[in-house]
Amino acid sequence: MASPESNSAEASDTRDRVIDAAEKLFAEQGFEAVSLRQITAQADVNLAAVNYYFGSKEGLIVEVMARVVGPINERRLVMLDEAESEAGGEAVEVKRILEAVFLPLMASMNESEHSRKVMLKLAGRCMSETGSEMPEVVGRLFREVADRFCAALSRALPHLAEAEVYWxxxxxxxxxxxxxxxxxTLVLLSNGRVEADDAEKALQELVAFTAGGLCAENVSCGKGAGK
Amino acid sequence: MASPESNSAEASDTRDRVIDAAEKLFAEQGFEAVSLRQITAQADVNLAAVNYYFGSKEGLIVEVMARVVGPINERRLVMLDEAESEAGGEAVEVKRILEAVFLPLMASMNESEHSRKVMLKLAGRCMSETGSEMPEVVGRLFREVADRFCAALSRALPHLAEAEVYWxxxxxxxxxxxxxxxxxTLVLLSNGRVEADDAEKALQELVAFTAGGLCAENVSCGKGAGK
DNA sequence: TGACAATTAAAACAAGTGTTTTAAACGTGT
DNA sequence: ACACGTTTAAAACACTTGTTTTAATTGTCA
Structure with missing residues (x-):
């Protein structure tokens, strides 16, 4: 009768193995595409363990996502705090705001060996899936960080209307x-001109592009302005 | 024995109804999430009709995607052709290249009444789904346009390395x-500051942002350059 | 009208899903 | 050593999926 979820301190071997396997498989194939039988087979655990420990498949998804995205968002807020206190009362510059968004994600990719592509695809998937495919609980994990960073951007870009900042x-x-x-897709499409696994370069390009977009005043650019 | 797919000229009422229903449902819920029974019920058609006319569910997906994305990509190429011939031998300006990408999509949203959100979500979904969820045939629909626009951008942005253009x-x-x-999500997150269904504004903001990103030389911006 | 093909309809199929149930094994504290 | 709660194991359940099969119906041309 007692729920196994209540004792959080005790480490169950099979419980962890389930989460590890689920993280890997979810990252590779998405939440819906992966079956509990795949997960439990990968974890070398009985099928019923998932419903025993997590109540349901959705419960497992929430657990996995929280473990992956929680630390990243924490570090994002820490970096934004640091940047804001360094800036005193002034607005934090856009570049630093963007790095506070991107760096924790990139860093967590380099932490563990296998986690590189796992975190990558998992993080990407967590927002490319819409509505019903994505438990609302997971969405809530991002609400706080989104609000904080929106506020910071609004201060850094006072020439933009509020709606434009959101856009x-x-x-x-x-x-x-x-x-x-x-x-x-990018690696393939560029015919090798873009190298795979060059996280450094990826971050650099991403910051350059998004900073340029965020700070843009108008669209006149490159060869002459529009007619 | 003869495959019904061979007569393409004849218009089968139920065949069209299946595609219409599938387009709507795929847009709302994604390719995998929608079952053939949902589609045939919505179309008021027998279940076996799908396999009869399209061979399989994947065949239906290809048909739907081709019908939606084909005309859009054609118009994109036409607009790029026009811009390039107008520019003579010169490079087309970035803003016009971007409009050639975005405008046909936006325009097709305003064509038919119901197609607004349908096309919108369908087009969005067609590339947010990865690998196994997306038949390779559909990916091929975009290969040609991608190559053409990459080339145009490379000419418009000669100061960028080739890899950077791809990025x-x-x-x-x-x-x-x-x-x-x-x-x-944006409408919700902005607390109404961003209005729904304002395609005009969306295009404007999108062009401004992406043009700014594409043309960015460096990330110094806003309040003072980085330390 | 009769025959033959194309189309629609209904039912069944085989496989896979998440979940639940029922037992057995394990570990721990008395 | 015994009993009790926790954990694993195996099977079954109820349901949905895409696909096939089998029949009935329709339409068209000779």
Missing amino acids: RMHFTIGAMLYALNQHE | RMHFTIGAMLYALNQHE
Whole structure:
């Protein structure tokens, strides 16, 4: 009768193995595409363990996402705090805001060996899936960071109307997620001119592009202005 | 024995109804999430009709995608052709290249009444789904346009290395698709500061942002340059 | 009208899903 | 050593999926 979820301190071997396997498989194939039987087979664990430990498949998804995205968002807020206190009362410059968004994600990719592509695709997937495919609980994990960074951007870009800040922040997220999610597509499409696994370069390009987009005053650019 | 797919000229009522229903449902819920029973019920048609006319579910997906995305890509190429011939031998300016990418999509949203959100979500979905969820045939629909626009951008942005053009084009696509796919999220997140269904404004903001990103030389911007 | 093909309809199929149930094994504290 | 709660194991359940099969119906041309 007692729920196994209540004892959080005790480490169950099979419980962790389930989460590890789920993280890997979710990253590779998406939440819906992966079956509990795949997960439990990968974890070398009985099928019923998932419903025993997590209540349901959705419960497992929430657990996995929280473990992956929680630390990243924490570090994002820390970096933004640091930048804001360094700036005193002044607005933080756009470049630093963007780095506070991107760096923690990139860093967590380099932490563990296998986590590189896992985190990458998982993070990308977590927002490319819409509505019903994505438990609302997971969405809530991002609400706080989104609000904080929106406020910071508004201060850094006072020449933009409030709605424009939201638009551009939206585009920024899209650029980042698509870059993560479809990285292989880029490597393939560029015929090797873009190297795989060059996280350094990716971050550099991403910051350059999104900063340029966020700070843009108008669209006149390159060869002469429009007629 | 004869395959019904061979007679393309004849218009079968139920065949069209299946495609219409599938387009709507795929747009709302994604390719995998929609079952053939949902589609045939919506179309008021027998279940077996799908396999009869399209061979399989994947065959139906290809048909739907081709019908939606084909005309859009054709118009994109036409607009790029026009811009290039207008420019003579000169490079087309970035703003016009971007409009050639975005305008046909926006325009097709305003064509038919119901197609607004349908096309929107469908187009967004067509690239946010990765690998196995997306038949390779559909991906091929975009190969030609991608190559043409990459070449145009390379000419318009000669100061960028080739790899950088690919990176930034990638980010551009990401911004566009995310804007389409997660538009409701933006409306919600902005607390009404961003209005729904304002395609005009969306295009304007998208062009401004992506042009700024594509043309960016460096990331110094806003309040003072980085330390 | 009769025959033959194209189309629609209904039912069944085989496989896979998440979940639940029922037992067995394990570990721990008395 | 015994009993009790926790954890694993195996099977079954109820349901949905895409696909096939089998029949009935329709339409068209000779």
